[in-house]
Amino acid sequence: MAILSKEEAKKIIDKVLAFSKADEISVGLEGNRTGNIRYARNSVSTSGETTDLSLSVTSIFGKKSGTSTINEFDDASLEKTVRRAEEIAKLAPDNPEYVPMLGPQQYSETHSYAEATAAINPDFRAKAAFDSIDPCAKKNLTAAGYMEDTAGFSAMGNNKGLFGYNKATSVDFSITVRTADGKGSGYAARDYNDASRLSTASATEVAMQKALASASAKALEPGKYTVILEPTAGVDLLQNMMRSMDARNADEGRSFLGKKGGGTRLGEKLFDERVNIYSDPQNSEIPGSPFSGDGRPQEKVMWVENGVVKNMSYSRFWAQKQGVKAIPAPSGFIFQGGTESLADLIRGTEKGILVTRLWYIRAVDPQTLLYTGLTRDGTFYIENGQIKYPVKNFRFNESPVIMLNNLEAIGKPVRAGGNLVPPLKIRDFTFTSLSDAV
Amino acid sequence: MKRRDFMQMAGLGTGALMLASVPVTGNPVSAAHLLEPWIDVAAKKKFSEIALNAARSKGATYTDVRIGRYLQQYLFTREKQVQNIVNTESYGVGIRVIANGTWGFAATSDVTAEGIAKCAATAVEIAKANSKFQKEPVVLAEQKGVGDKTWKTPVKKNAFEIPIQEKIDLLMHVNGEAMKNGAGFVTSNLFFVNEQKYFASSDGSFIDQDVHRIWPTFTVTVTDKAAGKFKTRDAISSPMGMGYEYLDGLASEKIAGPNGLVGYRNSYDMVEDAIMAAKQAKEKMTAKSVLAGKYDLVLDPNHLGLTIHESVGHPTELDRVLGYEANYAGTSFATLDKWESKNFAYGSKLVNIVADKTQANTLGAVGYDDEGVPCKEWDIIKDGVLVNYQAIRDQAKIIGEKESHGCCYADNWNSVQFQRMPNISLKPGTEKRSVLDMIKGVEKGIYIIGRGSYSIDQQRYNFQFGGQVFYEIKNGEIAGMLDDVAYQSNTQEFWNSCSQLCDKDDYRTFGSFFDGKGQPAQVSAVSHGSATSRFDGVNVINTGRKI
Numbered sequence: 001m002a003i004l005s006k007e008e009a010k011k012i013i014d015k016v017l018a019f020s021k022a023d024e025i026s027v028g029l030e031g032n033r034t035g036n037i038r039y040a041r042n043s044v045s046t047s048g049e050t051t052d053l054s055l056s057v058t059s060i061f062g063k064k065s066g067t068s069t070i071n072e073f074d075d076a077s078l079e080k081t082v083r084r085a086e087e088i089a090k091l092a093p094d095n096p097e098y099v100p101m102l103g104p105q106q107y108s109e110t111h112s113y114a115e116a117t118a119a120i121n122p123d124f125r126a127k128a129a130f131d132s133i134d135p136c137a138k139k140n141l142t143a144a145g146y147m148e149d150t151a152g153f154s155a156m157g158n159n160k161g162l163f164g165y166n167k168a169t170s171v172d173f174s175i176t177v178r179t180a181d182g183k184g185s186g187y188a189a190r191d192y193n194d195a196s197r198l199s200t201a202s203a204t205e206v207a208m209q210k211a212l213a214s215a216s217a218k219a220l221e222p223g224k225y226t227v228i229l230e231p232t233a234g235v236d237l238l239q240n241m242m243r244s245m246d247a248r249n250a251d252e253g254r255s256f257l258g259k260k261g262g263g264t265r266l267g268e269k270l271f272d273e274r275v276n277i278y279s280d281p282q283n284s285e286i287p288g289s290p291f292s293g294d295g296r297p298q299e300k301v302m303w304v305e306n307g308v309v310k311n312m313s314y315s316r317f318w319a320q321k322q323g324v325k326a327i328p329a330p331s332g333f334i335f336q337g338g339t340e341s342l343a344d345l346i347r348g349t350e351k352g353i354l355v356t357r358l359w360y361i362r363a364v365d366p367q368t369l370l371y372t373g374l375t376r377d378g379t380f381y382i383e384n385g386q387i388k389y390p391v392k393n394f395r396f397n398e399s400p401v402i403m404l405n406n407l408e409a410i411g412k413p414v415r416a417g418g419n420l421v422p423p424l425k426i427r428d429f430t431f432t433s434l435s436d437a438v
Numbered sequence: 439m440k441r442r443d444f445m446q447m448a449g450l451g452t453g454a455l456m457l458a459s460v461p462v463t464g465n466p467v468s469a470a471h472l473l474e475p476w477i478d479v480a481a482k483k484k485f486s487e488i489a490l491n492a493a494r495s496k497g498a499t500y501t502d503v504r505i506g507r508y509l510q511q512y513l514f515t516r517e518k519q520v521q522n523i524v525n526t527e528s529y530g531v532g533i534r535v536i537a538n539g540t541w542g543f544a545a546t547s548d549v550t551a552e553g554i555a556k557c558a559a560t561a562v563e564i565a566k567a568n569s570k571f572q573k574e575p576v577v578l579a580e581q582k583g584v585g586d587k588t589w590k591t592p593v594k595k596n597a598f599e600i601p602i603q604e605k606i607d608l609l610m611h612v613n614g615e616a617m618k619n620g621a622g623f624v625t626s627n628l629f630f631v632n633e634q635k636y637f638a639s640s641d642g643s644f645i646d647q648d649v650h651r652i653w654p655t656f657t658v659t660v661t662d663k664a665a666g667k668f669k670t671r672d673a674i675s676s677p678m679g680m681g682y683e684y685l686d687g688l689a690s691e692k693i694a695g696p697n698g699l700v701g702y703r704n705s706y707d708m709v710e711d712a713i714m715a716a717k718q719a720k721e722k723m724t725a726k727s728v729l730a731g732k733y734d735l736v737l738d739p740n741h742l743g744l745t746i747h748e749s750v751g752h753p754t755e756l757d758r759v760l761g762y763e764a765n766y767a768g769t770s771f772a773t774l775d776k777w778e779s780k781n782f783a784y785g786s787k788l789v790n791i792v793a794d795k796t797q798a799n800t801l802g803a804v805g806y807d808d809e810g811v812p813c814k815e816w817d818i819i820k821d822g823v824l825v826n827y828q829a830i831r832d833q834a835k836i837i838g839e840k841e842s843h844g845c846c847y848a849d850n851w852n853s854v855q856f857q858r859m860p861n862i863s864l865k866p867g868t869e870k871r872s873v874l875d876m877i878k879g880v881e882k883g884i885y886i887i888g889r890g891s892y893s894i895d896q897q898r899y900n901f902q903f904g905g906q907v908f909y910e911i912k913n914g915e916i917a918g919m920l921d922d923v924a925y926q927s928n929t930q931e932f933w934n935s936c937s938q939l940c941d942k943d944d945y946r947t948f949g950s951f952f953d954g955k956g957q958p959a960q961v962s963a964v965s966h967g968s969a970t971s972r973f974d975g976v977n978v979i980n981t982g983r984k985i
Binding site for chain 1: 467573606623662663665667761771852977982985
């Protein structure tokens, strides 16, 4: 059984801790069952399931650290793993950025585990694929999709009294539907902790609509346009920005958060005042782990408030050096929004472009967080509050920092890629060339 | 909680443009353990026969077995300190079968007779279950069994035998020299991979291969806190299918370029490049911001390799052309009708692009692919015309080929093999021409070196590439460094604008060590050779912004 209970996990971890002869020892125990099904050309191409249960031991002597892992759980194997980690540690160079392990921590319960996801079996996956392929095949459309589900637990403990345990599940589904003549393409993606919320049929319906509606797109001149970014389109750019909020890089003067003259832009208003971004593992839509990989509790953190940078993430070493609280990077973020739906945003737009997905996003300049990429799988021209016609895909060059200063409207957030992201209406979004890709 | 761990590189301070994360597979072991032998060839053959028999008895009409041990050693440093040393080992057996005309795959780390027989039975069960959805039965191109064979990357120095301390000393020397020459920060890494893989099939092949790969790289950062500015320059090394001898820095393998630039062929001088990188990153700080417009581009092999990879390598993968990657990487503009026409001008007449898995020192070089097919070279674009794709055994018939091209690969024993890009290389020109000769003929141009930002659409029409170092060319001469450069083009337009090639003396390979494809994602390593090449009238944009 790959998913151990809290008590079972603690028993194994305590046993391993007792074998230690090192100054410090931490033990991580993780188990999961993960399965997937992939299809293309309206036919299943691959499907599989794996289970894994593994234990990792990190031993410390002075400032030297060694790690060893194993997936056998008899006493002799456990002790052997501890000895091996200790041997590796003794041979390792001193780590000048060593920080002593954490003591006991208080973790709040999060609701990241759902039985419905843990119960997924090959029949569930086959039906999920069938529900997506069948409606496409009936309308002479071509489906290519992928679903991956995971149920697992993660536990950690050390000889300073820290112990943490969390169970989590996730299901990720994505579907691309193309018209038979290759002139239209639509996409939809869904991710949940609880698989009972997933309907591959309804997600596929959205992708089918977009495929049919995007066929025979017209070319518009590249340039600056008012755009509405659907959450699936906006999430990657925002996520890239959130992952660039490391304090050390900013302190070292090599981040968009580095300040002219030295120091960081913490406390500066960098964005439109309607921008509020926070993380909260307790959020019921995107419940996360109560602890970070190194055992720090994940708490509610305000990253951007009323357009002002409120917090940056720290490694424990850098926080100690700077004398500040060591806030870990979040696993998912929440971009606070309003009440307007995507349809409302479209209705309120005189002229603009609806972008449903962005693709192949790559950093161009880390100084300004300039990214390039392309629109994909459905881009539409809006006039007088209505979608008029599909347009050919564009390449963009844009920075999320600039984009969040050119904010026109924020809609109601929905879950996208483990985050809560609203549809965003942005003016002067920079498209630099056209693409013939469908 | 995904199947494979990805080491986030942001925390390790590696260049943001090059690597967002590094896949780490397997269990941590000691460096010494990496040199310990695993089960011998006789035992592997015995295990493979158990799998072949078990699968046949359950109803498989074809079976292949991969018994693999995959080793990695990765070193990460910054400035004066070692950040991490990762030694990992992963071993097990992957069994792929055809039953009821359908593929089935299962894998196990239980390398025992019982474990393997059970795994073979599971693979057949999965094939039978999936056959419910199958529309057409799988048909494999014929491949006669090759019997017992061995192949080994011809390494001169096994990187795993070099003491860790020697590697740390090298990286500390690299970092120290970069700092001495003006770098504010430097991260440096060494990646070593060894695949010990045994392949057996019901066709009668029993192939033992020992594959080695190496990638030394770094990122140098220069900061100006007063101005609130920073610039980086990544290494212009290439990952190679070589041993530690790649780091010998042999003078005979250096190619002198303009402005003191050095190109590295099959031997890399990491310290020399780090010194150059620090100086160039400093120069970038005050370099002129490019004026957007049309320029003739002179592209160094260490840059052009990525453009070849994205705009020729991926679009000519037959599975993409057919739609199997539609939900992830996308499809391809290089559709079957274009190939069937026999006159689709992919590029100018100068453009000859070959695929191969045989070129010495490259990442693609092996004796046999992961379907047991002997490796070879074949044309993809001949005199500018699209003439072929990359196809494996179950695809060959679609393009009328009698045999597979031998470009099937799985990144681990527990991953199912599928079509992966072989080396895809641009043949050098036949007329004698150096880089300086080429630059002399350019009135208004930009000379680009190194791998930078890259992005291309899902059918591989529209792309944008940056680089590491850019020089303005004015009236046949280099007129100084430029900044904020990226070029945008359309694949067919770009390759048709190819107007000149340097000759074989300038030919070098570029490589991608962690090329991603598929769902669940698998990595593979691939090289791209070329000589410096010229492309006329390409659209250059200015990427400078203020925030």
